[in-house]
Amino acid sequence: MKIAVLGGTGHLGAGLSLRLAIAGYEVIIGSRSEEKARIKAEEYGRMLSERGHSGKFSGMTNSEASKSCDIAIVTVPWEQAFLLAENLKEELAGKIVVSPLVPMRKDGKTFRYVELPEGSAGKRVARILKESKVVSAYQCIPADRFADLEASFEWDVIVCSDHEDAKETVMEITDSIEGLKALDGGNLENSKLVESLTVLILNLMTLNGLKGLGIKFC
Amino acid sequence: MKIAVLGGTGHLGAGLSLRLAIAGYEVIIGSRSEEKARIKAEEYGRMLSERGHSGKFSGMTNSEASKSCDIAIVTVPWEQAFLLAENLKEELAGKIVVSPLVPMRKDGKTFRYVELPEGSAGKRVARILKESKVVSAYQCIPADRFADLEASFEWDVIVCSDHEDAKETVMEITDSIEGLKALDGGNLENSKLVESLTVLILNLMTLNGLKGLGIKFC
Numbered sequence: 001m002k003i004a005v006l007g008g009t010g011h012l013g014a015g016l017s018l019r020l021a022i023a024g025y026e027v028i029i030g031s032r033s034e035e036k037a038r039i040k041a042e043e044y045g046r047m048l049s050e051r052g053h054s055g056k057f058s059g060m061t062n063s064e065a066s067k068s069c070d071i072a073i074v075t076v077p078w079e080q081a082f083l084l085a086e087n088l089k090e091e092l093a094g095k096i097v098v099s100p101l102v103p104m105r106k107d108g109k110t111f112r113y114v115e116l117p118e119g120s121a122g123k124r125v126a127r128i129l130k131e132s133k134v135v136s137a138y139q140c141i142p143a144d145r146f147a148d149l150e151a152s153f154e155w156d157v158i159v160c161s162d163h164e165d166a167k168e169t170v171m172e173i174t175d176s177i178e179g180l181k182a183l184d185g186g187n188l189e190n191s192k193l194v195e196s197l198t199v200l201i202l203n204l205m206t207l208n209g210l211k212g213l214g215i216k217f218c
Numbered sequence: 219m220k221i222a223v224l225g226g227t228g229h230l231g232a233g234l235s236l237r238l239a240i241a242g243y244e245v246i247i248g249s250r251s252e253e254k255a256r257i258k259a260e261e262y263g264r265m266l267s268e269r270g271h272s273g274k275f276s277g278m279t280n281s282e283a284s285k286s287c288d289i290a291i292v293t294v295p296w297e298q299a300f301l302l303a304e305n306l307k308e309e310l311a312g313k314i315v316v317s318p319l320v321p322m323r324k325d326g327k328t329f330r331y332v333e334l335p336e337g338s339a340g341k342r343v344a345r346i347l348k349e350s351k352v353v354s355a356y357q358c359i360p361a362d363r364f365a366d367l368e369a370s371f372e373w374d375v376i377v378c379s380d381h382e383d384a385k386e387t388v389m390e391i392t393d394s395i396e397g398l399k400a401l402d403g404g405n406l407e408n409s410k411l412v413e414s415l416t417v418l419i420l421n422l423m424t425l426n427g428l429k430g431l432g433i434k435f436c
Binding site: 110153154155158183184185186190193194196197199200201203204207208210213214215216217218 | 371412422435
């Protein structure tokens with residue numbers, strides 16, 4: 001299975017690309033610039049081989065990556081993600097598209113969740129990509145710690161979708177990453193709660209002087 | 219410090235009463251019926267002494283308990299809690315009042331959060347008890363497991379309030395209970411997110427066939 005990480009040069013993109021490759025998936029790094037994507041693909045490959053892992057990476061434009069993949073994960077900043085989705089409608093038709101997007105803005109020292117007319121970022125992506133199977137996941141993962149290959153963790157990942165088969169596939173992929181455990185979060189309607197939870201965690205870290213926290217139900 | 223657990227005969231009330239007493243607090247069980255409260259107080263005392271703990275319990279009507287306490291925790295079902303608060307306005311004036319309330323209704327197999335005009339149950343309690351210092355906490359604790367003295371756990375408790383001193387006091391009390399760690403959740407505005415999170419956890423348990431889950435940020 002080929003997984004495209006659109007915006008795979010960013011922080012969450014790095015962690016997902018590296019760890020999906022370790023889990024055995026073929027990873028396509030997508031970026032606006034093909035060159036940047038290729039450089040990152042090489043860099044990720046080197047990072048893994050230095051640690052004794054093998055990993056299959058390629059670098060493409062977001063459009064080519066979307067065409068070539070079976071599943072796409074949209075890890076660009078949320079303000080740009082919806083336009084990107086609009087532009088890739090055809091390439092992503094019939095495929096699983098994962099939204100880890102959390103619409104939020106800084107409000108003094110803390111963040112606030114930005115309400116969208118569709119109810120959540122996951123729902124907005126689904127409204128745009130009507131021909132794709134949209135799955136909401138990976139919001140609550142702290143990107144920096146996730147991208148650090150020396151870090152270990154035990155986090156739960158809540159997965160929501162209106163497409164049962166797509167949800168199951170993303171849950172399987174998630175479970176194949178060491179330290180992550182997928183939980184069925186029900187339908188896409190629930191994405192709002194998960195997205196809001198991410199804002200809560202960010203604010204808890206700021207208010208309590210903590211860093212790199214994920215979530216575990218235990 | 220005397221802590222009244224209003225509705226202390228219920229499940230969350232049982233866990234809080236028992237564990238607060240173990241932590242060294244004098245606990246007043248509040249109930250509509252004085253007799254029921256007294257019987258529970260004796261029962262809780264016996265449960266602790268059987269396990270080699272000592273604990274100070276007394277049983278009173280909710281009104282007497284509110285008069286006698288320094289801090290009150292409202293553990294009655296949310297539909298009844300607001301009327302109770304209305305009726306105890308004077309008794310609770312000047313005191314810290316803790317709301318673990320989560321307004322929700324069953325919707326098929328899962329729960330949904332009930333939107334209140336004030337924004338959250340914590341905010342509604344604060345609107346009613348204008349002379350009290352309202353603190354929101356303990357929503358995400360699974361009541362049955364918490365009441366089971368054989369159970370061990372490691373859960374985070376998010377504490378929100380517009381009264382910094384009251385928030386600090388409740389955080390200290392929380393930290394004194396073994397297995398609980400208090401996190402500063404900011405002001406009472408954030409209570410809605412924490413209350414909604416409880417609904418999410420309940421639904422995650424139903425959807426994934428899990429039981430007795432609390433939350434840990436790690």
